[in-house]
Amino acid sequence: MIDLHTHSYFSDGRFSPAQIVQAAAERGCTTLALTDHDSVSGVTEAEAHARLHHITLISGVEVTTQWDRVPIETDILGYYVDVDHPALKHMLAKNTAGLRHCVESVCGRLQQNGYDVTIVDVEAQNPRAISYLSVIHALQMRGFAPDYAGGAELFQNALEAGSRFGVPIQEAIAAIRSAGGVAVLAHPPLTMNGEHLTADELQILIEMGLQGIETRHPSINSEDQIYYEALAHQFGLATTGGSDEHGWRGGFTALGTQHVTQVMLDSLRAQCGC
Ligand SMILES: [Zn+2]
Numbered sequence: 001m002i003d004l005h006t007h008s009y010f011s012d013g014r015f016s017p018a019q020i021v022q023a024a025a026e027r028g029c030t031t032l033a034l035t036d037h038d039s040v041s042g043v044t045e046a047e048a049h050a051r052l053h054h055i056t057l058i059s060g061v062e063v064t065t066q067w068d069r070v071p072i073e074t075d076i077l078g079y080y081v082d083v084d085h086p087a088l089k090h091m092l093a094k095n096t097a098g099l100r101h102c103v104e105s106v107c108g109r110l111q112q113n114g115y116d117v118t119i120v121d122v123e124a125q126n127p128r129a130i131s132y133l134s135v136i137h138a139l140q141m142r143g144f145a146p147d148y149a150g151g152a153e154l155f156q157n158a159l160e161a162g163s164r165f166g167v168p169i170q171e172a173i174a175a176i177r178s179a180g181g182v183a184v185l186a187h188p189p190l191t192m193n194g195e196h197l198t199a200d201e202l203q204i205l206i207e208m209g210l211q212g213i214e215t216r217h218p219s220i221n222s223e224d225q226i227y228y229e230a231l232a233h234q235f236g237l238a239t240t241g242g243s244d245e246h247g248w249r250g251g252f253t254a255l256g257t258q259h260v261t262q263v264m265l266d267s268l269r270a271q272c273g274c
Contacts, residue, residue: 002260004033004058004268005077005186005217005242008046011036011062012131014247017046023252025053031265033079033242035060038095039129040083059083062186063176064095064166069201073164074191076172077214077240080272081181088179091167098165100130107135109158115144132159173209182271184212184240187219188228196227199234206235211271216241216258238267 006020007013013020017034024032032055034046043059050057060079067074081088103122110117117138125134125141136151145151166172173183185205188197202210214220215228216239232239241264243254 001027001029001256002031002262002265003029003242003245003256003258004031004060004079004240004260004265005035005062005214005244005258006032006255007036007062007244007246008034008042009126009128010039010042011129012126012133012246015252017042018049020245020247020252020255021046021049021053021055021057023255025055027256029053029055029256031056031058033058033060035062035077035242036129037062037075037131038064038092038099040081040088040092041128043083059181061088061092061176061181063091063172064099065169065172066164066166067169067191069204070191070193072191072193073166074169075186076169076176076210077184077186077212078172078176078179078181079184079240079268080274081176081179083179085175085179087175088181091172091175094167095165096130098167102159102163102165103130103132103135105160105163106132106155106158109160110135110139110154113154113158115139115142115154115158117142117144169205170208173205177209180272182211182238182268183209184214184238184268185210186214187217187244188213189221189224190219196224197231199231202231202235206237210237212238212240212268214241215239216260216264217244218254218258238271239264240268
């Protein structure tokens with residue numbers, strides 16, 4: 001089993017990198033990538049545990065970016081990155097600051113709406129990493145929402161339309177490439193909001209340095225998969241896939257459930273030359 005898209009509690013996942021590796025090992029995983037949002041803090045721990053289980057661990061990250069062609073954030077996956085590279089660290093620090101600013105604004109609006117949730121409450125939910133999810137959890141913990149759905153609704157109301165963070169997409173791709181990594185467009189159907197990414201749009205991303213497309217993901221149906229695999233083939237790009245496991249819905253229910261083949265892994269490795 002190969003899974004190239006997972007999240008730990010170093011972003012908005014529930015479990016530690018060690019727990020993810022353990023669960024992957026129990027499922028017969030041979031290659032795993034940890035791809036936390038805007039963070040590589042869990043990679044060293046994941047690597048250490050992967051060695052114990054004879055799993056090949058790929059250092060990964062999922063970078064939040066802004067692309068002027070789409071109205072929502074575009075996620076770019078980075079694989080085989082040098083987690084200590086200054087360009088990567090600099091970019092991730094910018095995104096962490098941007099996210100914090102967004103969360104502070106959300107807290108401010110929640111307070112105006114009569115829900116007294118502070119950044120301290122949010123950080124208390126997960127001291128390792130800030131996330132929108134922790135805002136929802138804080139709303140629940142403070143008793144302002146009876147359940148997750150209620151908290152999510154209050155959060156969405158407080159998240160001002162157009163309130164976004166993330167470095168420009170070309171900056172993210174360049175930083176991943178500088179750090180020796182392979183830059184891959186994550187789950188294109190989510191980014192494109194149901195529309196297909198066109199060949200012309202893909203060409204723009206390739207000129208920025210994009211090297212792959214995620215073609216297997218819970219959000220990608222079989223028709224999209226065929227479309228994006230053909231596009232990747234046409235442009236000689238790598239194809240990747242993974243569960244996007246966060247661990248919140250009943251533990252590791254998704255881990256390893258996307259069919260990621262050795263051929264796909266080889267196409268990714270070929271892009272990084274490793
Ligand atoms: Zn993800």
